[in-house]
Every structure is written in structure tokens, then in C-alpha cells.
Amino acid sequence: MTFVGWIQTLAFAGVILALTRPLGAFLYRVYEGEQQPLPKLLGPLERGVYRLSGVDPRREQTWVEYAFAVLAFSALSLLGTYAIERLQHVLPFNPQKLAAVPADLAFNTAASFTTNTNWQSYSGESTMSYLTQMAGLAWHNFTSAAVGIAVAIAVARGLTRRLAPGAPKLIGNFWVDLWRGLLYVLLPVSILLALVLVSQGVIQTLSAYRDVTTLEGGKQLVALGPVASQEVIKELGTNGGGFFNANSAHPFESPTPFTNFLEMVLIFAIPAALTYTYGRMARNQRQGWAILAAMGVLFLVGVTSAYWAEAHPNPALAPLAVSQARGNMEGKEVRFGVAASALFATVTTGASCGAVNSMHDSFTPLGGLVPLVNIQLGEVVFGGVGAGLYGMLVFVVLSVFIAGLMVGRTPEYLGKKIEAREMKLAMLYVLIFPLIILGFSAWAVVSPLGIAGLSNAGPHGLSEILYAFTSGAGNNGSAFAGLNANTPFWNVTLAVTMLAGRFLMLIPALAIAGSMVGKKVVPAGPGTFPTDGALFTGLLVSVVLIVGALTFFPADSLGPIVEHFLASAGKVF
């Protein structure tokens, strides 16, 4: 580890911290304000899209209506992407004449992008036409991100609203929340920063791939495409699906250390800011800061471990007469080095983004454990846009309940009692996640269809399988990419995993909001457990860690942990 490497990490944390308040206040104005920003310019646009979509923006929805709207929109847009992939050979913007995407892969990819996962069983440059990339995939990068933020805001409304007795239990209008996220946040930022990326060398072109004669007279076919427009929303919306197979390690996706830094900032910007938005909605900023602090602690532990591990030599190369002074450089780019690679890996898995600037499969065993654990904690270390906040709020409810048990009082949060129904929903949320990961992993390790995809033997093979389902259920999308997942078995099981990891968890979260929104608010008394201080942050961190560790430690110990000890003993497979 180097001093400069740490400066880079601390600078990143500082920028995120500095952005949290202004961006969070901006998001509050967009979703909860009396008047949205730039009313002269964007107001008519907003009213126009409501008219075209047949939405009455003043009509709010119950949690059931809200959930149905989310599901209907997601289902239709999933079908849309499936159709574009299957028909890309007859649609425009396909200069390489790429064939239609096979059915199982098209389904997997459509599910993947609808759920904000962006797991990729394909290589972009050899599979997807420019139209599929723009309209089939980047479209979802916008909409699935806007859906995530919308649901988080709705859940926050459920917890923080104070309704008059007998008032209808409404948590907002999904269509309004969706459009506001797109028009005021995601589109303007993307247009601006896509151009910044282009200025650094990220390409943006509709030209066909270019054949060049190299300096030595060889031939090289260089894949091109409209990359920058997709790159920026890939990070801003914590989607993570690369235009190219190598994702943000590809020099056309991230050519310089600056673009790398900018891309990391984009990943964390909205998830961090939403904690501030939440604090404002709760009329107590400290509620938001307490949550941000818990996320921050978990993040710093992760990045320290990953950087420490990757600064070590690759054990497989230890017997060779090479100098590994720069750490484990297999699967890493020189312009980033181990510090920026370990930081990116921690950021992208903490935030359920899944973009990568280095190959996690080639990390040292403990370095690779960090991204895996980050996802296993439930994608709440900042988490996906929106998904991170509503996930963390479920853990907040759980923590408050545990604190209530310890002192023998009915737990309450923001003055609202937490009762059996909310706890059942919270437990449902917490249990679905490991059930799909461990259930499918168990199936894959005993099935020839699962084993067939492995590219690494020994415990690392188990890690590849475990990582795949963890990534799918956590809607992360990064991979131990040696796994060849482009088979019907993997495409279908992972598609199911991703859909369950998104919608089976989003519905209980909305249900908690629906059940909390109408509850009577009782003023805080001397027996109220404060949820806006360091004690609560500590409790929240512990609950997240204990739930994650109890659930996944046995599986992880057979994968990365045992691999660590075997690697230290010089074993290879």
C-alpha cells in the first residue's frame, strides 16, 4: 500500500461526502418539493410527458397500486428489450451485421437490465448491435435506475409521512416519481458528463468497426460504438453493464485515471445523496447522517481490506523470478494500478453497480472476498440507486426491533410503532436473499450443467459459482468472469435469480411502507431508542454484519477463505 494510493481513496471519500448534501437537497426538491428545478425549461416538458402517457400527476397511489405500476412497467420494458435483441439483425444501426441474440441469452439479458443488475453472459462487441446497446440496454440503464429511486422515495414516504387519522394511506405516484428522476436528474447529468468522458477519449460514434494496419504491418479490427452515452448512465444509475466485454477496464470506456475517478464518483453520488434526502423527509437530518455513517464505516473496512490484499503479490506467480512490487497486476490495467482497482472493486460491489475496471476473478483470494461480501451484506453499503436506501431502511427496522427486544419495549421508529406485520415483511426481505443465492449455488455445484461453465479448478471454482448467484440476487452484475455463463442453464437460473432479487425484495419493502404510512405518530419519550446518533449507527453496522456473516460465512469459508490458506501454502489447481 502506498501513501498516494491512500490519498486517492480519501479524496474519493471526500468528494462523495461533499456531494451528499447539495445533491441530496436537489433530489428532495425534485421528488418532494413544491416546485421542481428549472420550472420554465423542464416544467412544460414534464407536463407534456404526463399528457402523452395519460398520467394524472396529482393522483397518488396506495402501496399496492404503486407496486403494480412498478411491475407492469418492468414487465413491458423487459419484453421490449427481448424483442429488440431478437430482431436486431433486421433493425437499423447494426453495421457489423450481428445476428439475432439467441433466446436464452436474450431473456437473461433483458431480465438483467430490467432489474438494474447488468449481468452479462455475452461480450458486447461481438453480440449486440448499436441499436440494441442504445435502445435495448441503455434505455434500461435509465429506467431501472429511475424505478429504484422512485421506490426508495416511496418507502421513505411511508416511514416519514404523518397522516391525519382516517386519511387514505398513499405513498406517491409511481409515474410521477419515474419521470421526475429521468427528466430532472438522470438525463441532464448524463448529457453533460457523457461529453466530459468523450473529451478524455471515450468514443461516441455510429461508424462500423475499423480495420487498421498496425505499426508492424499486422491487422487489427477495432470495435467502436456509441460508448460515452452508455458509459455515464451505466455508473450514475449503478447499472454496470459494459459496452465492451472488458467493461470499464477497456480504454475506450475509461481511458484515463480521471475518467476512472469520475466513474467511481458517479456510482456513489446518488446512493449517498439519498441518505440526505431521507433525512430531510424525516424532518431530522441526523436520521440521514446516521445511515450514511453506517454505510461509510462498512465501505472503509471493505476498501482497506481490498487494497491491503491486492497490494500483495499474486501467490500463483510467487515461485517465478519476477518483481511484484506493484502488487497483484494480473487482470489489472497499468493506468489504474492496484489502488484504484481495489477502490473501484469495493465501490462497484458496495453500490450494486457491477461495472469493473479490473478482473475480480484474478484478485487474490482475500481481495476477491471483499466484493463478494459487499454484495452478500445485501447491497446496503451505499447500494444501488434507491435499492441501497430501501434495503438499508429494512435493516434499520430490524435494528430498531432488536434494540426494542433488548430493553423490553415495543420498538418504534420515527415515532411509529413497529409491529408484527412489519417485522414479518422485514424478515421476508432478509431471508429471500440468501435463499436464492445458496439454493441455486447448491444446485449448480452438484449439477454437471453448473460445473461445465467453470474456468478455474479447486476452491476458486466454487467462488465463481457463489459469486455468480450472489451477484445476480444482489442485482450487482459484476462477475468472477472466468465462468462461462452463456449456456441455457446459467442464463435461465441467473435470470430467475435476478428477477427474484429485485422484485421479491422490492415488494416487501413497499409493503412495509404501506403498513407504516398510516400509523399514529407518538412523541418521543425517555424510553425511546434514538435512531440518529453514533450508538444507532454502531448497532446498524453490527446487525448488517451479523446477518451477512451468519448467513454466508459457511459458504465463503469453502471458497475464498480456504483458497487463501491453500494459496499461502503454494498450492495451485
Place this chain on the structure above:
Amino acid sequence: MRSLLTVALRVTLLTLVVTGLVYPLVVTGLAAVLFPGRAEGSWVTDERGQVVGSELIAQGFSSPSYFQPRPSAAGTTGYDAAGSSGSNLGPTSKKLRDGAADVLKKLEAENPNAPRPIPAELVTASASGLDPHLSPEAALWQVRRVAAARGLSEERVRAVVTAHTEDRTWGFLGEPRVNVLLLNLALDRQFGRPTLQPPAATSTQTPLPPAH
């Protein structure tokens, strides 16, 4: 229920048009006006004005007169700019160890007088397979071979390497690095083109086993 589906269908189509078509085409248009060279791929030309590649994309070099990039797992033969990939071999992979040992043997044979140990970047595959850079150490390590092949003093070659070494951005982002293609072009411009054996194939270094 029916009205819900109608709204959902309309929003689906509308978002598809706005974010899936209008947005990327607007960005493409603006990029073409503002940064045409960058948007098209950062192509570089040799002294005769021929495009010889993108400065951002690694290409294979086998001649001793040129600096060689890191090993590549892109495509089946390496440096496939339409098949980016890392090796994805794990830290207990025998394939990784054996592959690196082979590359090491080849490097030692080609660089008999170079210092030991060899920087590990030269035997490890990059993440993209198209990493256009070498660390300054890995470039300087090759100076003795390049200078001998071109009949130049080591100092003159080393000076070109130093001139092409980029520092960390703002002093703390990323790592110091040397762009291999730009470095080789600079050598050609200053000292003339080396005479090459007829080009064998696209691939020039020992390819690593493809990941999948």
C-alpha cells in the same frame, strides 16, 4: 387494471424513444461537433500520415526494435480489439502460473542482458487485453534490447522513454505510465523505421489461454 396497462405501455414507449434513441443520438451529434478526434477513436498516424492504430488500444509488437506491451488475453491470439478480455485466471490457477512461466522464459531469451527480476506487469495479462501502457519500470527494462536492436546508445532510448512517461493525474490519481504505441512512433520519428522481418501474424507475443 386496463388503464394501468395503457399507461404502462405508453410510458414504456415514451421512455424508449427519449432515453434509448433521442439521448444517445443527441450525445453523438454533440460529441462529433465538440470532440471529433476523441469521439471517433483517437487514431494516430505514422510519419507518412498512415493511420497505424488508436493511441488508446494496445497492439502487438514482436520486433526487438520496438517496445512490447503487456501480454494480452483479448481474442484467441491476443490484442484482438474486437474481443476485449482478461485471462480471468485465479490466484491458485496452474494455468496462470505455467502461462506466466512461458512468457518469462521467452522474455529472458529475448533480453539476455536485461536486469533481473523482471517487472511482473510483463508476464501478467491486463484486464482488457488492450492495455496501451507499460509501467515506467517495465519500459525501462526493455531499453537495453531496443537500443541494441537499433544500434543506439541506451541513454538516447532511455531519454525517449522518460519524455513519454506520464505522471499520475494531479499527482495522485492512477499510476505513472508509458504509452507503448506513442513511444514506438516517437522512436521511429527520431531514429527512423527499423527493418522488420516479414510480419508473421497479427499476434506477436505468446498468447495466453482464452478465458472462454
